[in-house]
Amino acid sequence: MSAKNAVLGLVIERPGYGYDLARRLQDRFGSSGFAPTGVYSALDQLRSEALVRSAGSRAGATNERAAPRTIYEATPKGIDHFEEWMLGCSSLAPVRDELYMKIALSKPHNLSRLIELAQAQEEDCLARLAGLRRPATRSRGGPRAWSEVAVLLVRDAEIKQLQARVEWLQKARAIMDKLNGAHAQGAARGDRVA
């Protein structure tokens, strides 16, 4: 999924320049995997399709000689496009993963390395979780704004995906550990293994 519609949605909420939008994208979508640089290519694409346009510029905050920052706003066509996207179907993201492919195509002698890779991915998942910005703490009582609830729901979904990943990695690692031990014993006895 490209960042195009996400960036367009943020621009409709409030016009902004590239860095500002990258920061808001990170705040809103956390670990969704949108690279900050993806904002700039998304803005290029949106501009070429006339879905956003320049709404003026703002001087660089830290250096007066720095190039002014272009502020983007949505065009009427952009707003229509976003509304259509909001009403359209949402397909399930395809599961394509390099580690899955490696496991599917591996041989028993690859097990040791695959176990290491699985552990490294597990650590990465934890690091990603530890790096997430926590939602603002609020006092008890009173209804929450929908925008706040929406952010929590999306964050929840993302973290649950990380959790599912870690659970699978742990189970896969346990099985690979067991088979690797058996493989090593078999190899020591001179058994023929595929």
Place this chain on the structure above:
Amino acid sequence: MSAQARLSLERVSKSYWRGPHETAVLKEISLSVYAGECVAVWGQRGSGKTTLLKVAAGLEAPESGVVSFKGRDLRRMSRAELVRLLRGEIGWARRTGPESDELEMLDYVALPLLKQQTLRRARRRSAAALARVGVTDCSKGRWEDLTDGERTLVSIAHAMVRQPSLLVVDDPTANLDVLQREEVMGLLRSTAEHDWLGVLITVPDMPSMVHAHRIGSLSDGRLLVPSGASPERDNVVEFPGRGRAAPG
């Protein structure tokens, strides 16, 4: 001078025997909890989370390794000292509720104080503890009338009423929806920061860990911490004058 950990586990191992088979539940776990921080350990069912908490809270002794509370090795404590520690310094929030269905929550939360204090004074502190966790309106309620979220909060008040140095909670967000979970976890974090105590929780749900200052994952008896962080305190920064606080 570095701050002393409220709780410290050094290379702690623990096994259980099931018939003739020995199962290692904790394998050389090292973990510290400092005042002002909430540490969350995630693990799948059967990963040893509850055993970790029991060992950390001095309820079970490890086979090897050292468990210290404020620098004191629990193995070197007399039984009386250990009982005093468990009653006074470590609060374990249990969601089992009172034994009597008739007990109002104000009295339930006051119960741990009744040996040392008058009923009136204990109730005053109970009311303050219930207010601290935001469930004053449950004071006159009975356990069976409470929602899951309220039960969790009342249990935390019950564990906090003695003003312990360490709060231990097993799965504080069980059966809670995302909004209730945010409230409970936000409360545990702010309790650690504002009441200056160490909080150690175990959770089966990763979203609950977002509010913790430090996190770890328990798998196959071993504690895994995020890349770049140690199970000690590397990712917690020290603020001058105040002791400690976590970034973010």
